[in-house]
Amino acid sequence: MYLTKEEEDILDGGKGEVLERLFRLLVRLGDIYGAEKMIPVGSVQVAGVSYKSVGDPGLAFLEDMASKGAKVKVLTYLNPAGMDLENWEKLGFPKDFAKNQIRVMDAFKKMGIVVTSTCTPYLAGNLPRFREHIAWSESSAVSFSNSVIGARTNREGGPSALAAAICGRTPNYGLHLWEKRQPNVKINIDADLSFSSDFGALGYFVGKQVKNKIPYFTGIKDANTDQLKALGAAMAASGAVALYHAENLTPEADLVEKNGLETINVSKKELDETYEKLNSGKDPDIVILGCPHASLREISSLADKLKGKHLKKPVWICTSRMMKEAADRMGFTEIIEKAGGSIVADTCMVVSPIERMGYKTTGVNSGKAANYLPGFCKQDVVFANIDKLVEGQA
Amino acid sequence: MNGRMISPGTAKGVAIVSTEPIGFYGGIDIKTGIVIEKDHPLEGKSVKNKILVFPCGKGSTVGSYVIYGLKKNGVAPAGIINKETETIVATGVILAGIPCIDQIDIEKIKDGDAVLLDADNALVTVQ
Numbered sequence: 001m002y003l004t005k006e007e008e009d010i011l012d013g014g015k016g017e018v019l020e021r022l023f024r025l026l027v028r029l030g031d032i033y034g035a036e037k038m039i040p041v042g043s044v045q046v047a048g049v050s051y052k053s054v055g056d057p058g059l060a061f062l063e064d065m066a067s068k069g070a071k072v073k074v075l076t077y078l079n080p081a082g083m084d085l086e087n088w089e090k091l092g093f094p095k096d097f098a099k100n101q102i103r104v105m106d107a108f109k110k111m112g113i114v115v116t117s118t119c120t121p122y123l124a125g126n127l128p129r130f131r132e133h134i135a136w137s138e139s140s141a142v143s144f145s146n147s148v149i150g151a152r153t154n155r156e157g158g159p160s161a162l163a164a165a166i167c168g169r170t171p172n173y174g175l176h177l178w179e180k181r182q183p184n185v186k187i188n189i190d191a192d193l194s195f196s197s198d199f200g201a202l203g204y205f206v207g208k209q210v211k212n213k214i215p216y217f218t219g220i221k222d223a224n225t226d227q228l229k230a231l232g233a234a235m236a237a238s239g240a241v242a243l244y245h246a247e248n249l250t251p252e253a254d255l256v257e258k259n260g261l262e263t264i265n266v267s268k269k270e271l272d273e274t275y276e277k278l279n280s281g282k283d284p285d286i287v288i289l290g291c292p293h294a295s296l297r298e299i300s301s302l303a304d305k306l307k308g309k310h311l312k313k314p315v316w317i318c319t320s321r322m323m324k325e326a327a328d329r330m331g332f333t334e335i336i337e338k339a340g341g342s343i344v345a346d347t348c349m350v351v352s353p354i355e356r357m358g359y360k361t362t363g364v365n366s367g368k369a370a371n372y373l374p375g376f377c378k379q380d381v382v383f384a385n386i387d388k389l390v391e392g393q394a
Numbered sequence: 395m396n397g398r399m400i401s402p403g404t405a406k407g408v409a410i411v412s413t414e415p416i417g418f419y420g421g422i423d424i425k426t427g428i429v430i431e432k433d434h435p436l437e438g439k440s441v442k443n444k445i446l447v448f449p450c451g452k453g454s455t456v457g458s459y460v461i462y463g464l465k466k467n468g469v470a471p472a473g474i475i476n477k478e479t480e481t482i483v484a485t486g487v488i489l490a491g492i493p494c495i496d497q498i499d500i501e502k503i504k505d506g507d508a509v510l511l512d513a514d515n516a517l518v519t520v521q
Contacts, residue, residue, distance in 0.1 A: 028488055029481060032400055048459045055424050057466035058459045061489075079456075137455040157458030157485030174481075211415060212450055212480060240415065240452040240480060280432075350420075372454075374432045376420035 001030045001171070002037045010167070018070045022163035029160060030171025039133050039172045042151075043075040044165035045121050046113065047137035048158025050082035050351035051100040058158075059104055065162070066110040073168030076113045077121040079138045080293070080318075081105065082353060085117065085346045092357055113165070117346040118320035120229065120293040122149065125322065130251060133176055135164035139242075140292045140368060143232030146243040148225060150251040152176045155242045175243055181252065183216035183245055186261040190219060191268040195385035196230040196298075199223065200367025201274040202266065203234025209264055212240035216258050218247045226295050233292050234367025278370040281380025284363030287389045288349040290318030291366035296326050299343065303332040305390050311340035313393045318348040350376060363389045395498050397475075399516045400484050403493035405473030409507040409520075410444040411500070412436050417453025418460035418486065427469030445509040446471035447500050451483040461486025473511040475500060475518055 003011065011027060013020045030038065048054050054062070082101045083093040109115045118124050119138045128134045128151035136142050137156040145151040154174040156164065164170045174180050187206055193199055206215060215235070223231070228249065235241035245253040289302060294317050302317050317336065319327070324345040327333045333343050349362060349369055355378045363382040364370055373379040382389070412435050416422070421431040427442040441464070451457060461483065464470035470492055476483065479496035487494040493513035503509060503520055510519040 025485065025488055029484060032398070032479075032484060033481075047455045053419060053456045054459045055463045055467075057424075057463040060466075061459075061462065139453065139455050142455070154481055155455055157455050157482045159458050159462070159489055160481060160485040161455075211452065212478075237417075237453055240450065372420045375430045 001027060001035055007038060018065055018068045019167065023167050025160060025163050026167060026169065026171055030173065033171065033173040035171035035173040037172050038169040039176065040168055041074055041135045041164050041170050042128055042132045043126055043134050044072065044161055045077045045079070045126065045136035045138055045141055046158060046161045046165065047079040049079045049104065049117055051097060051104050052082045052351055052353055054104065059100060062104060062107040066107040070111050070166050072112045072165040074165060075126055076165040077126045078108060078113060078115060078117045080119055080348045080351050081117040081346050082351050083347050084344050091342065091344060094353060094356055097353055111166070116321055118293050119348065120320060123293070123295055123323060124320040133170065135161050135170040137161040139236035140229065140233035142242050143236045143244065144229055146175060147232055147245065147250050148228050155240065181214070181243060182256050183214045183258055183261060185210050185213045185215050186258065186263040187215045187217050188219050188263055188265050189217060190265060191271055193220065193223070195365065196227055197365040197383065197385040198271065199227045199230040200234045200365065200370070201271045201278070203231040204238045204278065204367035204371060205266060205270050205274045207235035207237065207239030207241055210239055210241060214243050215241065216245045216256070216261065220246050220249060223249055226298055229292050230366060234371065237368040237371040275383060278367070278381060278383035280374060281361040281382050284361045284382045284392065285313065285359045287315045287363035287393050288318065288369070289316065289365060289386065291348055291350065291364065291369040293348065294319040294323060296323050299323060299327045299332050300330070303335040305386070306339035306341055307335050309339045309394050311393050315341040315390060315393050316344050317341070318344045321345045349373065355379065363392065365389060395502065395518045397495040397497040397516050397518060399513045400479045400494040400496055401487040401492060402513050403491065404514065405445060405493045405511045407443055407445045407472040407509060409447050409503050409505060409509045410436065410439060410441060411503055411505045412448040415450050415452035416448045417451065418457035419454035421453065422460060422464065424460050424463040425467055425469070427464055441471045442469045443472050445473045445475060445511055447475045447503050449477040449500060451480045455482050457482040458486035458489065461492065462490045465490035465492060475503065475511060
């Protein structure tokens with residue numbers, strides 16, 4: 001790979017041990033994947049934030065970087081933490097867990113990273129432009145920024161994103177290159193999609209089928225950004241889809257080459273089967289919405305459904321701190337809390353230790369959450385649309 | 395078989411082969427090295443000290459930290475062989491120092507085979 005004089009100096013240790021170690025990782029990745037050079041990145045989003053995900057080894061790694069003076073060069077956001085960073089005690093998050101989670105956050109802050117924890121940075125002040133090169137790692141945010149915005153990022157691992165933030169660069173390969181953004185399978189939809197959970201079921205099914213390919217969707221009549229976020233998140237969880245195109249809906253769909261692709265047809269039958277497959281439980285102990293983090297529109301819609309109701313069992317909606325502030329101001333938080341629900345910021349059901357909080361069966365409307373909860377939170381799952389879930393808790 | 399070196403080093407061990415992709419985050423327990431993903435072909439099996447063979451990674455990008463954590467906790471595979479290693483797995487094995495090769499025809503490796511993985515020379519030998 002071609003390196004500038006400055007980059008060679010970093011690699012030779014001229015800018016210190018931390019930069020050398022992290023830049024070496026980027027150069028190694030660039031060599032493996034055939035990058036010809038490094039490119040500057042406009043912003044970074046780092047995954048591996050919950051103490052539950054990174055554990056003691058990750059915490060030690062981050063504290064080591066921070067103590068050696070590592071500092072980010074570009075706007076860098078974080079993925080959800082393992083708890084609500086302000087309201088964790090009231091929501092019942094374990095104290096020992098909280099202590100370690102706060103250490104993780106302190107290490108990130110020391111490196112100059114914005115300690116707002118969200119899987120939807122694009123809704124919270126970190127919004128790339130069309131064709132901007134970025135290095136993001138949260139798999140659903142990678143999908144959204146590549147597909148819906150048309151920015152360019154590979155699926156970065158937590159540490160490789162951190163390296164990109166601290167070096168301000170990423171190797172130029174994969175989805176940074178136009179020729180690598182062409183679809184290689186066509187997905188034709190012959191079904192009505194109305195709820196976010198329908199898009200989640202579709203995403204789960206397609207991700208399983210296409211693994212790490214780039215799908216080109218036809219036949220999706222309409223979808224707002226919340227629904228596209230649900231679709232991409234599920235495909236990135238059940239498969240490794242980092243980019244999709246959707247006819248008339250995403251910005252690169254008109255520009256890519258889509259002739260002669262193998263076609264997979266998806267009808268109501270496949271979606272019904274996916275709903276069935278993702279249901280492993282009955283009667284949720286708790287319903288958790290907001291995977292990926294809820295937009296203000298989604299919070300507002302939940303507030304509408306809960307207005308004047310009294311929940312028998314808890315309903316959480318997870319979101320970013322920014323959306324929570326707006327929900328507070330609009331009175332949505334009050335309505336949801338009066339009904340017995342909670343708006344939980346900074347975290348989500350997948351990365352928080354819900355299995356230690358007495359919950360055994362969780363209701364979700366997210367294909368991504370339904371994918372992860374059984375393995376990572378030892379939960380039985382009820383996967384359904386928001387109306388059915390809320391009705392069941394009232 | 396010749397492949398591409400992802401992470402240097404050599405390793406020897408018994409192969410544990412998955413025909414399905416592996417998502418390390420939520421798929422493998424970081425403390426025990428046991429596969430916990432429901433309905434995964436390797437569910438309930440341990441990857442500790444094995445030569446872990448699978449087509450490609452999938453799922454969460456936190457997987458890199460899980461691979462690093464498996465190594466620090468002493469329950470990591472001795473080596474990894476892929477059809478195609480994507481960035482998440484590559485970052486994890488480089489950081490953890492686990493030998494890894496990809497671009498291997500993994501259908502030629504069977505569960506329980508004794509495998510020698512020489513990543514420095516990008517060479518896999520089934521014994």
